[in-house]
Amino acid sequence: MATTESPPQPQDSLILFSGPSSFQPQPPPPPPPSPSSQKSPAFGLFSFQKRPPLRVTTEFDSESSVFFHKVSSKLFNGLAKLKFTFHNNPKGEVAEPQIALITKHLAIHYDVEEQNALVKGFLDVGPNLKLKAAHNIQARQGEVSLAANLSDPGYKFELATDFPSIGLPKATLTFPCGEVSLVEKDDEDLKRVLSVSGIAKGSILNGLCTAVYCDETLKLRYSYKDDEMSFIPSISLPSNAVSFAFKRRFGPSDKLSYWYDFDTNYWSTAYKHTVGKDYKFKAGYDSEVRLGWASLWVGDEGGKAKAAPMKMKVQFMLQVPQDDIKSSVLMFRVKKRWDI
Template sequence: MLDASPRIPNYLVPPLLTPPPPSPLEPEPEPPPSSPPPTKPYQFLSSVSSLRVTSEFDSDSRVFFHKLSCKLFDNLAKLKLSFINNAKREITEPQLALSSKYLSIYYDPEEQNAIFQGYYNVGPTWHFKAAIDVKVGFSFLPTRGFGLAQQGELAAIAKLADPSYAVEVSSPVPNVSLPKATFRFPIGEFSLEEREEDDIPRLLINGIVKGPILYGVGAARYMDEELKLRYSYKDGTMSFIPSISLPTNRASFAFKRRFSPSDKLSYWYNLDSNYWSVAYKHTYDKDLKFKAGYDSEVRLCWASLWVGDENGKAKTAPMKMKIQFMLQVPQDDIKSTVILFRVKKRWDILLLSHATLLFLLAMVFGHLFM
């Protein structure tokens, strides 16, 4: 950056005559900003992305579940295709989804319907969302067209200065009843909704409230004219969770005891039915876990071994694969003992251009559903 103040000449040998004072230097004009490179037509098709393939097999149901997903347009959108391959090698329950920050589309080829979900934020306090279920059918023309919306929902959410307070107003469309109002606050929420029972409109109130009580956390949940009270006490080694439902008077409790960081025992008991269950868990490390237990309702002893994080995703497991082995021993028929397993594996295919990905997904979609 040039300095606009007068410069003093730097001489190796002092001059014989005093030179005239130099005139102030004017700053050189800045070069014009470089224009961005011209955007090539269909440049997004030449961008690259990775294709993720996840397959899961359940030996009990003998079905394969496959999911293909990829991110498009510099992670602005995500495309996902999923389907089930049953024991007869038939493809069922196909689902196609395109999701982004403001719009998501879910398409079911078997039911021939599409669900559109939109989100829009107006400042930090106002949020709008909408969902519409559109039926796709055939017309007399050779092209396929969209029918009228079968059902949908419109909602507006307003947050106060404190983000823990919010008001949401939602209404299904088409509908002639009053909209549903939900009020959220730090210790819970409650909602007001109008429903028709025996052709008589009724105003229903549902809600949940929770907070600290007696060295634990108490919660009261009221839904569909049933009140459920729950108390949870936890410390470093023990948990005690009793609950009761009114007016049915169904009561139960859970007791959990941790003997060490890797050993834990859990016990559940239903007072109204006298059913109980117990489970023991030993964690060797994050990716290896053993469980064993008994369920009196189904009279079954079981044991399972998890290789890979039980609650984690396949991408975080070793070799991006999760395996579960389970042994089931019926109490009344020990000879019917079975060994089951479940495998989930993920593959990350090399980077491909968006044009190639769209072409491959279109080929798969056409092969599966056409």
């Protein structure tokens, strides 16, 4: 008995009926927005942009009894920054007002009292070439420098010259282990001579050795540091002045530092105790000025007021002279920031 074969199905039917998802109803399209929710173009022509936020910072130092104020704001969606700074005494008298406009490639600092401006420019000439210039309008003096990053990112060559130029430009070569500078200076006979200065760093005996050469003086410094101790001896040649510093960490929040100068027999010591990153207590003694001191920081000592509690940093310092304890002085500094 012969069997009959069913005719082959077209491929389109395999695609249309390949899964049950083809039979699921599609969600209706979202309704068009109502005319009331659309902004009228007539108001867009006369609308004003929102005022950029202001940052106001005030500092006060009881030693000088002078307030320092800074008002800054970012303009054009962060493309430029405008700053206004001034000092005033307790009588309210304003001094040293200055205005600055800073962008990525241009910075203008204007002194209102002196009616003078300092203009700085920054320009990327190429992928590895940067040009910087500064000009003092009133003094008619400035500086131009050209820095080039070499093939290796750790190497850079820079030429800097003053204008009006009075000599050869200063040349500086930076490499991973330090840098070398060559500049023309006046000697004792008022003759222009070339002077070499430089710095070199290297790892020796699980520590860092640094050599600094400037004005015919060589300073050698060795620094050894681990989790509990730091030892830093140094010597200056040709004077052979020797000193050393010692630091001992007793835990995550306690550290003792000691410094001694063999030539003068002067020494100083300091103890530091921290609670988190916002509270720091330090106390010490300096034999050169025969003065003991203690200070308390509220807010990160080296950080900005923005990250401090209530955006405010406060330091209290007590200075006690060894020769006259009755002349002890309690000083304080306050830095407060407001975002308006």
